[in-house]
Structure formats: C-alpha cells, structure tokens
Amino acid sequence: MKNPELLVPVGSREKFWAAIEAGADAVYLGLKNFNARERAANFSYAEIESVIDKAHKKNVKVYITLNTVIKNEELPKLLDTLYFLNEVMPDAVIIQDWGVFKLVSEFFPDLKLHASTQMANHNSLGVQFAANLGIGRVVLARELTLHELLNIRKKTTAELEIFIHGALCYSFSGMCHFSSFITGEGANRGKCTQPCRREYTQDKDKAFVFNLKDNKQLDKIHFFKQIGIDSLKIEGRLKSAEYVYKVAKAYKIAITEPERMAEAEILANEDFGREKTDYFFGKTLKVAIGQNSNVGKLIGSVSKVTRNGFTVSTDANIQKTWRLRIHNLKTDTQQSITVDNFKPSENATTIEASGKFSENDPVYVAGTNEYSFSSKLPYPKNPVEAMMPPAQKRKILSTLKPKAGSVTDGRQTLYLRIDSLDWLRKLYIHDADYLLLRFSFEEFTELLRDTSFLNKFGSKLYIELPYFIPEGALEKHEMLLKRFVNAGISKFMINHLSQKDLIPANAEFAASENVYAYNDAAISFLKSQGVSQFVYPVENDNNNLFGTSHTDGIVPVYFLPRLFISRMPVDFSKDNAFRDKENRMYIKHVKAGITYVVPEKIVSLTQFVPKMLSKGFTKLLIDFSFIKPSRTLFPAVIKRLEQATKIPESVDFNFNKELK
Template sequence: MEILAPAGNFEAFFAALEKGADAIYVGIKTFNARAYARNFTLEELALMIPYAHQLGRKVFVALNSLIKETEWKDLIEIIIALGQIKPDAIIIQDLGVFWLCKHRFPHLVLHASTLMACHNVIGVKKLANMGFKRIVLARELTLKEIENIKKSVSVELEVFVHGALCFSYSGLCLASSYLGGQSSLRGRCRQPCRFLYQWGEEKGYYLSCNDLCALELIPILKEMRIDAIKIEGRMKSAEYVATVVEAYRLVRDASPDESQAAIDYAKSLLSKVESRPLTTGFFLTVKPKNVLDPKHPGAFGVYLGRVLRKEGERIFFRPEAELKAGDRIRAQNEIFGKGIAWKVKNLEKIGELICLNAPTMVEPGYLLFRVVSAIPGLKKSDKKLKTKLNQMVKPIDFKISSSSKKRLQQWIYAQGIEIPKKRFKRIIWWIRHEEVNYFLNYKLPEGSIPILSLNFQTYPLILAHFKKLLKKHPSLTISLPPIILPHQLAFFEKAIKQLLDLGFKRWQLANIGHFELFPEKKGLIFSSDYTFNVANHLALRTLKNMGIHFLMLSLELDKNTIKTLVKYWNKHEIVINVYMRMPVWISRLSLKPFWRSDSLISPLGEKYYPLKRDEITYILPEIPISLKDYLKELKSFGIYQFCVDLRFLLKKEVEKIVTSKGVFLPKGYQFNYQRGLA
C-alpha cells in the first residue's frame, strides 16, 4: 500500500522523501487544484522526477484544474513538456484534458482526481473503462463501502486518510465561485465553509469540518489491499508533511503484532503537529458525529492569542502558549475564516507581550495559532534545496518547439465539429422541476423540453401516471441526481430499467458513473447536467463520444469562455442554464443536530437555506442566478436552448416564470457571466 504525500515546495518534497513517502504529488504553477501553493516550474519538475526515481519513489503531477476554452494556449506548452518529462502519473478532473491525453499523449498515466466526484462502484467502473489507471475516491465513503468497491474492480484505488475535509463533495461545490468568481474547481477556493455564520439566534462555524485522521484504520485499509493512501496538504509546511508521513509510514510498515504499539507512537508524533480536532470522517459510519463542531473556529493549531496592535511588519500579542523562532503560525480572521500562515523569524518579549514579524495583511483582532513546531534539520530554503538537486541529478531534457505547439493547437481545434449554418428561429426552453404534478397540471410553452427529477419521492408517482406524462410530454426527460449513494444504486438500477420498459427514452445524466446504468443506449436520447463541469470543447467531445446528444455547460462560465467555446461546437447541441436556485454545497453530512428554521447568514449578509433530500444535504442561496439580461447576447452567439430550473422555488414564483404563453425570467444574480471566472 503506497503512501502518497503532498509537496507544495522543495522543503516539503525533501521532507516527504526523507520520512518514507512512496510517492509525492505536486502541482505546477498553473492548472492545479491548489493555485495558492508555491508549486513548481516545469524545469523544477525535470529535476525532481529523476531524483525521486533514484530513490525508487514516484512523482505524480496534479493537473486537476478545470480548463477554460480560452486557456488552451497555456495548457499546450505544459502538456507537451509533461509528455517528455514523463511523471509517473498526472491527476486530472477535466474531461477535455482526458481527451487530449488519451489521443495525443497515450503514454501518460492518468489518475482520476477526487474532483470527478467518484463516490460509488459505477463511477469507478466507468473511469476504469475510460482508461484511468487509478481512481481517487470521494472522502464520503465508509470502510464497508470502500471494501465493496474494491472487491468489484481491478483498477487501483486511492483513499484520502489525513488532512482537511470539505463540507461539500469535491467537484460539486460552487460556494466560492458564487461568492466572488473564485472557483474551487480551479484551485482558488475562498473557503466560505470556514466562515462564522448566524443561524437563528446563534453564531457558529456550522459548515467547517474537522480534520481527517485514519491512522488507526490503516491496518484495515492495508488488509483490504487498497493501493494508495493519500495525505492532504500541498499548502502545508515541510514540518507538517514530515511528521504526518513518518506517522503513517510507521503504522503501514508495522506487523500485526506491532500494530497497536506503532499506532500509539504515531499518535504521539501527530500530537506535535497542530491541526483542527481530528475525526475518522465517514470511515466508520454514514452519520459521523464528530466532523462538524460549530463552536470551533475554522482555524487549526494551538491558540496563541489575539493580535493587539500592529507596527509596520511587526505585531504584538499576549501569549497563551509557547512560541519560538522557526515555528510556523497562522493568523485567522475570526469572522471570514481566512488565514495567513508564515514562519517566525524574529521574536522578542516586551513585558507581558510578544513582538514578532508578520505579513502586512495581518490586522489587529486576528487570532493567532501555532500550526507547526520547528523541527531540527528541516530549515533549508527552497533556493538551497533546488541548488542541491542541480548538483545531484541531471535534469530531464524537454523542448517545446513552436512547430509542436502549432500542430497540437491545430489538432485541438480540429476536434470541434462542423457548425451548422442554419440557426434556430426561436428559443427552445428546457423546463426542469421535481414535482410530477407540475407536469401533469400545467401547460408549458410550445416546443419545451420538460426535465423531471427521478428520486425516491417521484418514482412511485411517475409509475402511477406514466401514460399521462408521456402523452402530454413526448419529449419528457428523466434526470438523475449527481449523488447516488452506494446503497441507493439498487433502487436506481431497478427504477431506470422499469421506466425504460415503460417507454421513457430521454435521460439526463449528472455523474460519470451514470453511463454504467444504461448498458444498451440504442434508441435513447441523453443530455448532460451542469455537474459535468464542462468548460471547453474537448470536454464536449468526450461526452459526445460517450453518447450525449445535448450538452449543458458548467454554471460557472463567464461570457468570454462561452463565446469562445461555441465557435468550435454545434450550437444546436448546447444548453445553457439561465435561471436556477442552484445548490452551492452538496454534502453527505447532516446539519440536523444544529437545525433551525431560519436561514444561514454569512458575514457578508448573504442568506442560505439548507434542506435534506434522500440523505443528501443541499444548501441553497437566497437569490437565484438569472441571465435574463443576456438572452439576446447568448442568442447572438448562436445559442437558443436555455434551461429554467424550477426546483427549490416557491409555487407562486414558478407560476409567474413559466406559463403557456412563454417564459418570463425575473432578474437575479448574474453569477460569473459578466465579472469573469478566476
């Protein structure tokens, strides 16, 4: 069982290798899911990989950002270089990057990022069939669910065992993007789940998760023959990485007789690395009680005190715990949960106060935490360590010629499809709802395509009224939820088979695993939901090749990305969501212990409304997104298929928006359309 460690800088890279990591995962300067880490240049990778290989270790490159249509030029240089540098694997989430690698760089080994939201066996099987060598599973699985998946597949499985947890399923969180265009799918998460929220009369960190620690469960995962255990932390220090790797290596290598002693000693090591309170997450139960603690701030570490005053680049505070030069500390905005970390260099005691160096962004009132204590022997700078690498290994040669870039660029744009000259004469509305009675009792605009959610509540009603539904709406599309929990698969398999037999031919898929639910696709018409996170035409090509007829773009996209993307694709196949009260968080965690009838109110005053359905928590913003003011512009791009999502709206709102005479969109939040997607 491989121990996979993070490295956001050279210090962490060397520390992980020194402490026994079997493989290291790193990011390059762009296009990875930790954009705020130091990360590495291609030239640095060309040194790191041969050095790791000398030690018999591996290096994986995280290229797991969502790629916008406007970014191919920059990605081309990176992928050509990686094709020559040949890391042991690249970790990806974007279906466009998948298509590019599969057809132009087939020698590159692909790992499916956890951002692909692979949370059940059908997702694993589909990704394996696509050619992924390894699947990084969602963190929301129990040991039993992981074991059942492992018994059913031969592809490699990777499991997160230590580090930060997100409230939402990875790949389905839109909260940071909704707040300010900083997409978590592109490594720029603002961590709104760490904010201090008002809920009713009380305030709390209701969405802030404790840190994962599966140290005691390593013998079980080892017995299951899980291929790799993963430590989160490309934003963490070398001291943190070294200590955590050492702890997990001790337990992994221990014999059954030595296991408990190894766990006890490893725990003592981890106690030296400050973190948020630790939890085993979902490993032991589908209803963990120790993941959320609203009373604990989103910060982690040993509390040192509060910044009392600031003088230039020095801060003053009254210490409540020990601190020394070389320690790494974090200043936390108590309300927004945003932290700033740095290493203590100059420390001076002045009376009852301590004065130390601090970044200029730290302000009076911030909370201070010691996150890592200094470890002797790990003090070398990135610059010195890079020099050391240059002396020890010969870098891998790679060349990015203008001709190779031109050829690849030509190939990429040739993957688009011929654009029909004939345009739609009128808008085709896709009307989405989750109530069967709505489609039975209301008349839709002529030519509309209804989308009806399939879930535990709607299924019996669909069966009871299938003849009326199909007669009234021959183009009725049945949509699947983005999360189908492992124990729910049997229900959906049965429901889909029965509805196919009854004559339902149009289906909307929301997760890569859904393709496995339709072994026979002939005669069926498929559309893709926004949860496939499509931001470029190669991703469209991938879905089209899998059998998708109508392709819904990502909700996050800005005007420029949409305008550029549709130049290379048949606009008749593209659908844009123009009105929706979208879930910004989708989680397996329950908020029931803290439940109140009021809205969650952020420090910025935004209101959010949690609801639970089929064991999944959805958190909805008060204000829906609406592109009402941009329909004319979208039509000028050649797009005429627009989706109006009526789920999660009040009945009186629904009746005003969609009538037999047409669709009348209210104004709302424009999301990233005008401001852009970072």
C-alpha cells in the same frame, strides 16, 4: 498482505525533500497552473524535471496534478503542458476535466492517468467506467463508509486511492460552486476561498455551520491493507514542510511498523491542524463539524498591543523561528508571522511583529520549525522544450471543432426542470419543449403509476438521475430506468458520466451541467460517448461560453445554483435560512439524504438571451429546482425571456464578470 503506497503532498521544494525523508512511496505536486491548489508555491517546468529525476533515483513515484476544469481559451496552453509532461514522463497525471482525458488518450497515450477525487467517483460504477476507459487509478470521494469502500473493492480490480489525513471539504469535491458564486474564484479552478470555513448567522446566532474537522484514519490502516486499497493519500500541499514530514512519517510507521503505533500517534497529533474526525469511515460523524476553523494549536491570546508588535498571554515556551497565526477578531482575518525578536516573561511573551493586532485576538502556533529541509533543486542540464510546435497544436485544436451538421437549426428550444411532483399540478407543460424531471426515487415510483400522463407527455420527458448514487442503490436505480423504458420513456439525463452505463440500450441520454463541458475538448469527448444533449456549466462566464465552437448545448438562463452538495448533515437551530457576514442569504435543503445549499437570489440570464441567440445558442434551460411550485412563475419567466429583460432582484453569477 501487500503494503499500500503512501502518497504525500508536495507544494514546494522544501516539502518535496520532507516527503522523501519521511519515507514517501510517491508524491503528488502541481505546476504553476491547472492544479487544484493554485495557492501553493507549486513548480516550474524545470523544477518538475528535477523532481522526477531526484525522486526516481530514490524509487519514489511522481504524480502531476492537472485536476482543474479548463477554459476554452486555455486549450493551447494545456497542449504545451501535456507536450512537456509527455517528454519528462511522470508516473501519472491526475485529472478532472474530460477534455484533458480526451487530449491525453488521443495524442499523448503514453501518459498514465489517475482520476482525481474532483471527478466525484463514489461507487463501483464510476470506478469501473474510468477503468474501462484506460484510467489507471481512481481517487475515491471522501464521503464513503467503510462498508461501501469494501463493496467497491470487491467489485473491481482497478487501483483505488483514498484520503487518510488532512483537510476535508464540506461539499463533494468537484461539485462546489460556493467560492465561485461569491468571488468568481472557483474551487474547480484551484482557487477556492473556503466559504465552508466561514462563520454564518441565523437570526443573531453565529456558528461555523459547515466547518469540518480534519480527516484522520491512522487507526484504520490495517483494515485498508487487508482489503487491498492501493494508495493512501495525505492532503496538504498548502501545509508546511514540517506538517508533511510529521504526518508522512506517522503513516509510514503505521503501514510498515504497526508495533510502533504509539509513536505514530504522537507524530500525527503534532500536525498543527484542526480537531480530528474519522468522518464517514468511523463513528464521529455527528461531531464532525468544528466550531474553530483556525489551523494550529491555540496557545493564548493578545493581552496588549505594543508599538512594535504585541504581547501574548501564554505559558507556552515560544522559541525563535516558531510560526504563529493571529486571528484578528475584528476583521475575521488571519496573519502569519515567524518569531524573531521576542521577550518572555511570566505567563506572557512580547513579540516584535508588523501587522494589525487587537486585544483578545487568539494566537495559534502553526509550526515550530523543529525540522528544516533543503530548498534546493538542481537546474536540468538540458531542460526539455516546453512548447508544442505550432503546426501540431493547430492540427489538434482543429479536431475539436463540431462535425458538420451538428449546429443548431436556429429554432429556440426551451427546457424546463422541476424537482417535485407538485410542480406538475401548477404547470402548463405545453409551454416547454422538454421537461426535465429531477425527482426523488419515491416520486419517480409514484409517477410510473400515472400512465395517462406518461402516455400524453412521454416524448417531452427526460428522467434525471441523482448526483450521488450510493453503492447499495445502484441496482434499484438501474431497475427504475428499465421501468421507464417499459412505460415508453426513452430520454434520460445523467449527472455523472459513468451513469451512462445504467441507461437501457437504445435509450437517449443527455448530460447535465454537473458533467462539466467547459471546453471544446470536453464537449467533443461527451459526444463521442453518445451524449445527445449537454448543459453548459452554471458558473460559466460569457467569454468562455461564446468562445466554444459547439453552440448546440443547453444554456441555463434561470436557476438557483447548488453552492454545496454534501452527504454531511448539518443541524440548524431554527429554520434553514442563514446569512454570511456580507448579509447575503442562503437556504439549506435536504433531499434523499443529500444536503444542498442554494442562494436566496435567483440567477437569471434572461437579459442576455438575444446575444446568445445571435451567436447560435438556441437551447435554453429554466430550472425551478428548490423553488416553491407556483402557477404564475413559468409565464412570468417566459415573458422576461421574450422581452429580454432582467428578473428583478436576480444576479448573473459569473456570466457578465469572469470565472477566474
């Protein structure tokens, strides 16, 4: 039985040496941009060169994270980054954006690619699709059961990687827009502000509704080895070097010396993280939400604020260089300090520190600095040139432009999306050019019985597949699509690019806004895959939209964005509405076992439509998902479109601001 690779996070130079010392088989790290942990220290080009050299001398592999979506104006910088990576040759590059895939596969084919968990691969269909494209490994979604993982392993020979320890996101990775919606700092851009870690209010009751405990799979390592998982991944590029060392050491012992499991358990429990859950792999799902979002071990609370710091009531033997985190209850902010000058007394310690502290603020120990690691990396003697020659760059970028004849004809085309059969009884369908049906499996089955409707409006219809199709439901969805084709329906919409392999031969398929098209490279790739229509991302800003050369996509102009899309159920004490501390309201919906969170306020871009039309964007999407069916809403929205006026009480998401 082959041991799986132990893959360890490296967010700084100290963490790199911690990972090496703990026995990592491979490390993953990011550059200063284009990676999903932009708040980590990360690495310069020269440091990347040095890391690869030092790691390879110790037979440790290096994977570079390029796992964010790319804005169109960033493509030249992306080419410089790929040019550099092609020179230094890491063992693989971890990607999310299909535009990155296109550029690498066509112009840097020697670079090996891994599909990030941000690509939301959650079944064998996605894994095999990636493998057929030449992607060497797939990092699976965290929301799989052991049974689903086993079945995926049986159905593919592709390399599989799973997360075994560290923080968990409430939403499917790659499908979260909450941070982007409230701050403009997108999770898909590596800038998540962690709204799932915040406290929310129902009436006057406050709770951490979406705050998942930390992942821990130490007791399942033998099972993962048995079924042939190729790589076991620890999360934590933002964590300390001490965390990296202890957790990596724990799992290295579990993999190679299982008879020392008790020792491994002690190390893993000293990670100074949150409470633990085995999530969908185990039996603790019902209690996977924690009511403490703080990282660290609680040791006491502030009993007195002094002129130079504070006194903490604690029986902990606080030591110099300990890292403490104080949670200010008044501002709901956290401050980290390193203990220097302090005075212990009975059941209390007075600490000198600058900052704003209040009585009763909880105090956590986030690290003891029990271990220390070097921060040195030698500068390369002959550093690699990090800039692609301008002529080569211009030539590549020119290949991403749309082909002649692919621009729109100037006629405005209106797409309308609905998510329940009840809408069909309220709409005058003739007002829409196309109707996108995002129904449940059961509602689609019912619709198939209405042959008169299908015969009358079949040419207008797009049948939309769900965001998440569990392994056990692939076959029934494939059969459903065949039934629609037999009923004369020939247009479908996919929510994951791999779903194209479920579409019957000779049928047309479009890509939803969940198949991200942020840049010309991604759009070019989607078209090369046979996508007939595509929807621009909902979190787009106007600069990025108007900066693309491909104006033939569909622009969402009226919709409730899915801020969270999750397989994790959450219990609300009353109704499904809740508020954040800024008093913004959100609504929870559950459909087919998937939890969606949407804002109370609609996103409307109707006032910007004349500018869109003037720039050649003539395909518009009105999305009534999560909205109560109404006879008057569609005419009212069309009127606003015609008048180019804003919908009252609506917001414009990032469109008139910036997606950061």
